[in-house]
Amino acid sequence: MSRGGDWAAASTDHIMPAAGAAGSTEKLGQASPARKSRRTLWILLGLVLTVLVVAGAVVGGLVAKNVIRVGTRPAAESSSSSSSASSGSSDSGGAGTATSGSSPSSTGGSSASQATASSSATSASGPKPTEAACTKPSEIPSSAKGTWTDPTSWLDMTDFNCTFTDERVGGLPVVGLFSDWDDSARANPNVPPLNKPWGSYDDRPIRGVSLGGWLSLEPFITPSIFDGAVDEYSLCAKLGPKKAAATLEKHYATFVTEDDFKSIAAAGLDHVRIPFSYWAVAVYDDDPYVFGVSWRYLLRGIEWARKHGLRVKLDMHGLPGSQNGWNHSGRQGKVDWLAGPDGATNAKRSLDVHDRLSRFFAQDRYKNVLAFYGLANEPAMSLDQDALIDWTAQAYKIVRGNGVDAPQVFSEALRGLPAWAGKLTGYGDKLVIDVHEYTIFDVNLIKLAHADRVAFACKTFGNQIDTSMDPATGFGPTMVGEWSQADTDCTEYLNGVGNGARWDGTYSGMTSPACPTADKRCSCPKANADPSTYTSDYKRFLLTWAEAQMDTFEQSWGWFYWTWKTESAPLWSYQAGLAGKFLPPRAYQRSWSCSDSVPSFGSLPEFY
Numbered sequence: 001m002s003r004g005g006d007w008a009a010a011s012t013d014h015i016m017p018a019a020g021a022a023g024s025t026e027k028l029g030q031a032s033p034a035r036k037s038r039r040t041l042w043i044l045l046g047l048v049l050t051v052l053v054v055a056g057a058v059v060g061g062l063v064a065k066n067v068i069r070v071g072t073r074p075a076a077e078s079s080s081s082s083s084s085a086s087s088g089s090s091d092s093g094g095a096g097t098a099t100s101g102s103s104p105s106s107t108g109g110s111s112a113s114q115a116t117a118s119s120s121a122t123s124a125s126g127p128k129p130t131e132a133a134c135t136k137p138s139e140i141p142s143s144a145k146g147t148w149t150d151p152t153s154w155l156d157m158t159d160f161n162c163t164f165t166d167e168r169v170g171g172l173p174v175v176g177l178f179s180d181w182d183d184s185a186r187a188n189p190n191v192p193p194l195n196k197p198w199g200s201y202d203d204r205p206i207r208g209v210s211l212g213g214w215l216s217l218e219p220f221i222t223p224s225i226f227d228g229a230v231d232e233y234s235l236c237a238k239l240g241p242k243k244a245a246a247t248l249e250k251h252y253a254t255f256v257t258e259d260d261f262k263s264i265a266a267a268g269l270d271h272v273r274i275p276f277s278y279w280a281v282a283v284y285d286d287d288p289y290v291f292g293v294s295w296r297y298l299l300r301g302i303e304w305a306r307k308h309g310l311r312v313k314l315d316m317h318g319l320p321g322s323q324n325g326w327n328h329s330g331r332q333g334k335v336d337w338l339a340g341p342d343g344a345t346n347a348k349r350s351l352d353v354h355d356r357l358s359r360f361f362a363q364d365r366y367k368n369v370l371a372f373y374g375l376a377n378e379p380a381m382s383l384d385q386d387a388l389i390d391w392t393a394q395a396y397k398i399v400r401g402n403g404v405d406a407p408q409v410f411s412e413a414l415r416g417l418p419a420w421a422g423k424l425t426g427y428g429d430k431l432v433i434d435v436h437e438y439t440i441f442d443v444n445l446i447k448l449a450h451a452d453r454v455a456f457a458c459k460t461f462g463n464q465i466d467t468s469m470d471p472a473t474g475f476g477p478t479m480v481g482e483w484s485q486a487d488t489d490c491t492e493y494l495n496g497v498g499n500g501a502r503w504d505g506t507y508s509g510m511t512s513p514a515c516p517t518a519d520k521r522c523s524c525p526k527a528n529a530d531p532s533t534y535t536s537d538y539k540r541f542l543l544t545w546a547e548a549q550m551d552t553f554e555q556s557w558g559w560f561y562w563t564w565k566t567e568s569a570p571l572w573s574y575q576a577g578l579a580g581k582f583l584p585p586r587a588y589q590r591s592w593s594c595s596d597s598v599p600s601f602g603s604l605p606e607f608y
């Protein structure tokens with residue numbers, strides 16, 4: 001049963017529920033006298049507005065005859081993203097050249113969004129987006145006042161359209177978006193701008209990074225927020241609705257900013273994977289999650305990706321009931337999705353969430369920037385595979401049926417790529433399997449010596465991928481949706497609060513360290529040392545280990561590093577790797593590949 005915070009349900013009300021405003025379901029038909037007279041006022045106001053809009057459209061139409069370049073930014077502005085990406089000379093021919101294919105839709109979509117899109121497309125050539133007239137608090141309809149669709153209540157207005165609108169697509173609010181968009185940027189000179197086809201991912205792999213811990217929180221990425229809570233659910237429950245909303249909105253507004261997208265493009269990456277969770281668009285029962293606020297940050301993030309020529313993989317990280325019982329699904333503990341007491345209900349809710357999301361993301365404005373649509377991150381290994389296949393097929397049908405053309409992505413669900421040979425066939429290049437490759441959650445792999453770890457990435461990961469990519473032996477289209485440079489499991493909170501680590505043998509149930517030397521010389525405090533203390537031998541290892549993985553994973557449709565930034569886990573942070581020079585400054589310019597021999601790492605000890 002959906003609580004007040006469900007936009008699809010809310011759209012029949014004229015109440016936009018705020019996070020925590022449970023049961024605010026006043027129906028229009030039950031309006032009080034005061035509301036009725038207010039309504040009369042609104043009708044009058046509506047008439048006046050209609051006259052203004054008609055007049056505006058006429059003027060706009062005249063303007064449009066002289067202004068042909070709708071939907072393109074001035075060259076000077078759009079080239080800034082490429083110049084930021086260039087320190088090498090070959091980088092300078094980047095964004096801002098192509099101009100076609102970026103004009104707002106004039107076909108399809110609802111008539112309401114139609115009118116909005118076309119009338120503003122003409123005006124967009126006049127005032128710049130940042131000059132949009134902001135709706136004043138007194139102008140926000142009472143039904144939206146104080147809710148999360150009320151722009152006058154937003155913490156951060158950067159690059160948000162501050163004009164209130166009630167408009168929705170697929171039941172989801174468009175408020176905050178500018179009507180116009182521009183797909184002419186490209187991430188770097190080696191990849192096409194957004195408005196040109198990428199081509200086959202077999203030939204041109206993804207080089208990407210995830211924005212983990214941003215819209216779906218994770219304790220090891222931002223331990224400072226958690227303060228003892230084990231997951232987003234318990235954090236929100238502990239803080240209560242008001243404080244949770246304030247804390248999370250501050251996090252959304254500050255943890256990832258436009259600068260991050262700019263730096264991601266500058267690092268030679270071309271895709272971003274954006275994890276988010278269902279409470280961006282719905283909450284159920286007594287969910288304590290902050291409803292809706294992450295939605296507009298997701299939309300703004302996509303616009304920033306667009307601005308810097310980055311293609312987006314949407315990644316559904318938390319589904320109702322939790323698809324894996326892990327903290328990054330929102331709620332740690334049990335899986336209540338497909339299986340469990342409410343498993344069937346939550347599976348259905350998940351399909352409903354995908355129904356709305358896919359109607360929204362089928363809009364023309366997402367056709368070029370949305371490269372992949374992820375259905376469910378890491379469903380539990382314990383789930384019945386046939387049930388998972390059935391759910392995936394249903395979700396695929398809904399999303400595709402709603403007009404999302406981007407390939408959809410499903411997880412190998414921690415049962416290994418071979419388990420998917422011959423399953424979910426018949427989708428061609430429109431369904432991709434996602435595998436996450438780590439060597440530290442397994443006592444047999446964590447003990448690999450440095451040179452062996454590099455060789456393992458080239459050979460064993462390589463074989464897994466080759467086998468999976470060939471439809472005769474595996475599923476077919478494959479991507480590596482997560483990997484990192486972690487060579488120990490020592491990162492704080494990675495294994496849970498107070499759970500210890502495999503590396504030094506403090507993990508529950510272990511009697512001796514699983515590090516390569518298997519002795520007391522292995523220490524997590526040492527392994528967690530600050531990157532400024534890394535020796536050049538260790539950095540050479542980390543760089544080689546990363547380049548081995550990149551090289552290997554590019555035999556698939558490509559890769560997404562996990563993750564872009566962390567508070568204190570440098571081997572899980574692309575940003576830290578760039579700063580510490582143990583990742584290549586340009587992902588497409590590398591110094592080592594698997595066809596080279598493994599370099600010497602000097603006197604680098606196998607323990608730390």
Ligand SMILES: *[C@@H]1O[C@H](CO)[C@@H](O)[C@H](O)[C@H]1NC(C)=O
Nearest residue numbers: 120129132161163165178179
């Ligand atoms: C801002 O949003 C309003 C409401 O959706 C829209 O009509 C207007 O065109 C937008 N402004 C710009 C500059 O895109």
Ligand SMILES: *[C@@H]1O[C@H](CO)[C@@H](O)[C@H](O)[C@H]1NC(C)=O
Nearest residue numbers: 219326327493494495496497
């Ligand atoms: C979060 O989940 C991961 C599993 O992905 C687990 O290893 C870790 O212990 C959990 N963190 C906390 C703080 O419980």
